[in-house]
Amino acid sequence: MTAAESQATPAAPPAATGAVLCEDGLARPPWAATDPLLRAYYDTEWGMPVRDEQGMFERISLEAFQAGLSWATILRKRPAFRTAFHRFAPDTVAAYTEDDVERLMADAGIVRNEKKIRATITNARATVALRREGGLAAFVWSFQPEETPEPRTVADIPTRSAESVALSKALRAKGFAFTGPTTMFALMEATGIVDTHLVDSHRRGSSGVWPKA
Template identity: 55%
Template sequence: MWCVAWSGRPSVAERAALIIGPDGMARCGWADGSDDYRAYHDSEWGVPVRGERALYERITLEAFQSGLAWITILRKRPAFRAAFADFDAEVVASYGPDDVERLMQDAGIVRNRRKIDAAITNAQAVLRLRESGGLDEFVWSHAPAAHQRPGTLAEVPAQTPESVALAKALKKAGFAHVGPTTMYAAMQACGLVDDHFVGCFRGTS
């Protein structure tokens, strides 16, 4: 993540805030790490994500990324989608011990029992949220009213008051592996904040 909060991007502490790619476009420096990072930066990162399934997927992947390079999650994403029923919360919520053992044998994903258990726990919490507006409304209600794009590495926070509040609210709702730093990474990835550096062609604000 960005140092910690930038969702597993390459070691940006040693990178420039912006890089100019072969196409002449200015991008966030972390996007220079590989073609996978560049494609993710250009097409997904920071684009608003709406809908229960899409948000459940991002929250799950951010939790699995904790302690790992984001490139690992990107490259395993198709396997994660297959393993977790394309992140259909109703299906995942019904997973039992046999499913956990199956997932622990799946070399295509990150085989961490606590994170697998959290994905199932969180699917069950997602279903409960349907009674009070759903995951989409719940997550987006924590988007900041205003946000200033960073101009330097030092301006990128590891967490914010909004991510602390979101993490606290999710935990109260029964979610696991949703700390404030992980949730800020999710907020960046899902477009609740625009943390493309000033000058990056993908910035929207």
């Protein structure tokens, strides 16, 4: 989920394009201003560094499932996704068979999209193969840019970058699927590789990767 996409979540009035001062005295983007689940995710998880293989594989998987849907939908289904995909353990998912595809397609708790399910299995196998080159997390982080955006409003937040285009191309060359440039920019935002917190947000600079603007 890109920050710009998440801002489209009906969690705040459409006119609210800058940071919103919430009732607890903290400033957040519109998408994290009202919904308790999205607020908790924003305050504790979104934009924090993910440097382990399993965590990065889970994020890539969920970003792929989010395509065409709201992030709130995926977040609410995340516990079911974790159960259905064995907590996104790459070795386990890489060994899935057609029986597992049928099992997942019958699971009402997740998004039952066969192409995305099969892509997740494909990506698990590609993740295992990437261990020969230092691993998935290190590979994704190698595309960290030299600078990060400093958005003051939602309109200032990009949906892709030269680095996300390059990452998309590189992952596809390694056998990954559903890793388009916009999806990869969303991944980079969610895992701290770029910081697109609004400048006035209380979370700006909280990852420790980028200084507060």
